Amino acid sequence: MIDPALTHLMRMLMRAGFRQAWRLIKRPSGAFFTLFMLAMVGFGLMPTVVMTLTAEQQPPSAFARVVADSIPLLMYIAAAAMVATNSGEALLELKPAELQFVLAGPFTNSHILSYRLLTLAFGWLPISVFFAVFMLPHLGSFLGGLLGISSGGILITMLAFQYTLLKPRLSPGVLRAIRLAALTSVAVILIEAAGRVSGVDESYSITVVSQAINGGVAARVLSLPFRPFATVMTNDLGIELLIGQLISLGLIAAITVSCYRTNRGFSELAVEGVARRQKKLERIRGGNVYGFSTRNAERSQLLPAFGWLGGVGPVAWSQVTSAVRRTGRLVPGIVVLGIVAAIAAAAVLQLFPDTIPDTGRTYAVPIALAASAYLGFLLSITSQTGFAASPRLLTWYQTLPIRPMAIATGMVSGTATLLIAIQLALCLPALVISSQGVAASLSMLFAGAAFSVAFATMTNFIAAVTGLRPMPGGTPDVFQGARALVFMMILGLSMTPILLLAVGSAGVAGAVFGFFWTYCSIAAGLAMLAGLPALWWYAGTRFVDSDSVGDES
Amino acid sequence: MIEVEAFVKRYGDFVAVAGTSFCIPVGSVAALVGPNGAGKTTTIRTLCGILRPTAGRLRVAGADLAVDPLLVKQRTAYVPDDPPLFDTLTVWEHLQFIASAYRLTDWQGDGDGLLSRFSLSDKKNTLASELSRGMRQKVAIACAYLRSPDVLLLDEPMTGLDPPSIRILKDSIREQSQRGATVLVSSHLLSLVDDLCDFLVLIRQGRVLFSGPLEEARAQFGGASRSLEEVFFRLTGQEEPNAPEADELTPGEQASGDD
Numbered sequence: 001m002i003d004p005a006l007t008h009l010m011r012m013l014m015r016a017g018f019r020q021a022w023r024l025i026k027r028p029s030g031a032f033f034t035l036f037m038l039a040m041v042g043f044g045l046m047p048t049v050v051m052t053l054t055a056e057q058q059p060p061s062a063f064a065r066v067v068a069d070s071i072p073l074l075m076y077i078a079a080a081a082m083v084a085t086n087s088g089e090a091l092l093e094l095k096p097a098e099l100q101f102v103l104a105g106p107f108t109n110s111h112i113l114s115y116r117l118l119t120l121a122f123g124w125l126p127i128s129v130f131f132a133v134f135m136l137p138h139l140g141s142f143l144g145g146l147l148g149i150s151s152g153g154i155l156i157t158m159l160a161f162q163y164t165l166l167k168p169r170l171s172p173g174v175l176r177a178i179r180l181a182a183l184t185s186v187a188v189i190l191i192e193a194a195g196r197v198s199g200v201d202e203s204y205s206i207t208v209v210s211q212a213i214n215g216g217v218a219a220r221v222l223s224l225p226f227r228p229f230a231t232v233m234t235n236d237l238g239i240e241l242l243i244g245q246l247i248s249l250g251l252i253a254a255i256t257v258s259c260y261r262t263n264r265g266f267s268e269l270a271v272e273g274v275a276r277r278q279k280k281l282e283r284i285r286g287g288n289v290y291g292f293s294t295r296n297a298e299r300s301q302l303l304p305a306f307g308w309l310g311g312v313g314p315v316a317w318s319q320v321t322s323a324v325r326r327t328g329r330l331v332p333g334i335v336v337l338g339i340v341a342a343i344a345a346a347a348v349l350q351l352f353p354d355t356i357p358d359t360g361r362t363y364a365v366p367i368a369l370a371a372s373a374y375l376g377f378l379l380s381i382t383s384q385t386g387f388a389a390s391p392r393l394l395t396w397y398q399t400l401p402i403r404p405m406a407i408a409t410g411m412v413s414g415t416a417t418l419l420i421a422i423q424l425a426l427c428l429p430a431l432v433i434s435s436q437g438v439a440a441s442l443s444m445l446f447a448g449a450a451f452s453v454a455f456a457t458m459t460n461f462i463a464a465v466t467g468l469r470p471m472p473g474g475t476p477d478v479f480q481g482a483r484a485l486v487f488m489m490i491l492g493l494s495m496t497p498i499l500l501l502a503v504g505s506a507g508v509a510g511a512v513f514g515f516f517w518t519y520c521s522i523a524a525g526l527a528m529l530a531g532l533p534a535l536w537w538y539a540g541t542r543f544v545d546s547d548s549v550g551d552e553s
Numbered sequence: 554m555i556e557v558e559a560f561v562k563r564y565g566d567f568v569a570v571a572g573t574s575f576c577i578p579v580g581s582v583a584a585l586v587g588p589n590g591a592g593k594t595t596t597i598r599t600l601c602g603i604l605r606p607t608a609g610r611l612r613v614a615g616a617d618l619a620v621d622p623l624l625v626k627q628r629t630a631y632v633p634d635d636p637p638l639f640d641t642l643t644v645w646e647h648l649q650f651i652a653s654a655y656r657l658t659d660w661q662g663d664g665d666g667l668l669s670r671f672s673l674s675d676k677k678n679t680l681a682s683e684l685s686r687g688m689r690q691k692v693a694i695a696c697a698y699l700r701s702p703d704v705l706l707l708d709e710p711m712t713g714l715d716p717p718s719i720r721i722l723k724d725s726i727r728e729q730s731q732r733g734a735t736v737l738v739s740s741h742l743l744s745l746v747d748d749l750c751d752f753l754v755l756i757r758q759g760r761v762l763f764s765g766p767l768e769e770a771r772a773q774f775g776g777a778s779r780s781l782e783e784v785f786f787r788l789t790g791q792e793e794p795n796a797p798e799a800d801e802l803t804p805g806e807q808a809s810g811d812d
Binding site for chain 1: 564601602603604605623624626627629631633637639641642643646649650652653654655656678679680
């Protein structure tokens with residue numbers, strides 16, 4: 001079933017993984033990440049532990065019943081979605097090194113399939129343990145939860161795997177039919193659920209809605225094969241759990257046997273998978289996190305050159321062009337939506353002037369600014385612009401005969417452009433419905449733009465000074481999530497003094513000129529901008545003097 | 554001209570370059586050769602201003618790196634091994650970026666000429682993400698040539714190129730040298746060095762074993778075959794356990810070796 005050499009390789013890779021983790025933990029930064037992650041997980045599990053300890057003798061909560069009722073249907077939808085979206089292909093994406101040492105090795109398709117399934121299972125097991133602990137108050141027992149979650153996940157994975165293995169043997173028409181059937185079945189469930197929910201006579205509650213969704217004929221029939229897994233998860237240790245687990249294992253065994261009997265093209269599929277994975281890794285390393293469309297590889301020039309501008313121009317031009325292209329149609333799409341929403345809001349206000357309450361109209365612009373700040377934060381931290389670009393790409397900027405401060409100033413422009421574009425898009429409808437005067441609204445927009453520039457500056461500053469990236473580069477590893485969280489934490493802390501200064505300045509302006517939006521917003525905006533040149537100078541100097549640029553880290 | 558005097562580069566406790574000195578005359582095509590980990594890339598990256606020297610004096614095209622690093626960058630072009638490009642910019646936009654960053658005027662004709670020479674004309678408006686490894690290399694070289702630098706630093710420039718492109722690149726390097734540019738090529742391809750270069754800097758473990766005209770190296774260390782390969786193995790002491798180590802060479806043999 002599996003060649004001893006492959007089990008040996010798995011053992012060695014596992015040991016190497018632990019060794020690498022230990023090496024990272026031993027370093028001060030690694031130790032900090034580990035503690036940070038443990039604290040996060042600890043806080044996440046704390047309520048579970050408390051609930052488990054205190055609710056030992058109580059009957060299952062309403063939420064627990066909802067979970068038990070919903071699991072089979074959720075599992076069916078997950079399996080259908082995996083088939084419809086060809087997610088099984090991702091399961092065949094072995095590591096590039098495995099192309100040479102496993103796929104090209106002296107192993108049969110069955111050996112390689114066993115190797116892949118076991119590596120997936122070993123990866124899924126710790127996640128199952130985590131979920132079993134996390135959901136403990138809503139499960140029958142820890143053991144049942146662990147068995148149910150792990151075997152349920154394995155069944156869904158195996159179904160997707162089986163579909164992928166069968167694909168080369170099936171005609172395009174049959175494949176289309178299977179995908180259509182999967183999507184149609186989900187659509188039928190949704191339509192049935194919508195009908196049942198709208199037809200409920202009693203007042204809505206989570207239990208009533210859950211029963212309406214899960215009690216439908218289509219939902220019950222289609223989710224039937226997944227019921228044993230829910231039984232295992234939610235029942236106390238006993239005969240029912242045992243029977244449920246035996247049925248679950250039987251289903252997994254059947255689909256596994258079927259996979260082994262149909263694994264003839266597995267190697268070819270895996271080779272394609274490795275190529276896909278390699279391309280994906282190269283793309284992410286290059287900073288193209290969104291996977292922007294390269295279907296149209298030919299592009300006309302997006303923006304004319306900005307001119308010299310003391311060295312800021314060339315850097316800013318490259319940053320803005322990259323940032324806009326990298327986010328694809330997202331930014332223009334948001335702007336168009338903003339314009340449409342503004343026109344719609346104007347029309348609604350004309351026809352129904354009292355639709356929007358006064359409070360909403362007063363605070364429309366600040367609310368839009370807050371929403372755009374959040375959206376901009378999500379977009380900008382994943383777009384790898386400025387000093388957060390891949391270290392190798394930054395070599396370009398380090399070889400330029402441009403002063404450090406000009407480089408740093410130009411580097412901010414990519415992120416700032418994205419943030420300001422989002423801000424304008426969300427603020428357009430807000431400006432239409434706002435009951436504030438033009439001066440007050442525009443001054444708030446100025447404060448928002450100043451916040452965007454300050455935020456972009458700080459993102460670059462942290463990347464240049466600490467070497468941390470919002471989206472860490474390199475081959476993904478278990479510490480990347482932790483590094484991203486640490487970046488966000490540092491970013492939040494770094495923005496605090498700027499925001500405090502802005503609030504303080506707004507307060508002083510209010511005390512001197514009166515508490516009007518106009519004065520307070522302008523004062524806050526100016527305060528946020530005041531210290532930025534110093535940050536640009538320091539970040540630029542650190543970047544140019546840095547020795548790590550050009551090396552992939 | 555490239556003048557390097559007692560150059561030291563340390564990364565923490567690790568010494569990448571341990572006090573090297575060499576001088577490459579104007580208009581030379583020099584080879585920077587050495588085994589893996591010799592300090593070639595560190596030397597080149599320091600010469601183009603990316604890395605700061607820990608100690609020593611480096612003058613590139615008449616500008617002192619410590620005194621005026623911006624002038625060094627203005628006069629130097631660096632093409633790294635496997636050059637990174639902006640995936641979101643087209644080939645032409647890369648040239649445009651270089652033109653604006655180095656304040657070039659009327660560069661479009663030269664840009665078109667370079668693209669044509671490196672068979673990139675039909676890729677002018679193609680995103681860099683869609684280019685093959687060799688094409689990316691050619692775009693980086695075209696960007697370097699566009700501004701006619703006084704010093705060209707090329708790190709493994711032939712990697713990924715097809716035979717016609719290698720020939721074009723070799724011809725173009727000679728032309729750069731003829732117009733007065735100093736070219737420093739780091740490469741493991743000794744046949745390329747033999748064919749292209751007239752000056753040799755051989756380093757190992759951060760120390761210069763030889764620097765001087767290639768003919769001189771051949772005459773002194775090339776043995777009967779007078780081959781560069783022989784020079785390399787004799788001076789680095791690799792592959793041939795019985796060959797004399799650099800330290801064991803006679804004073805006459807060491808005369809041309811710096812460090």
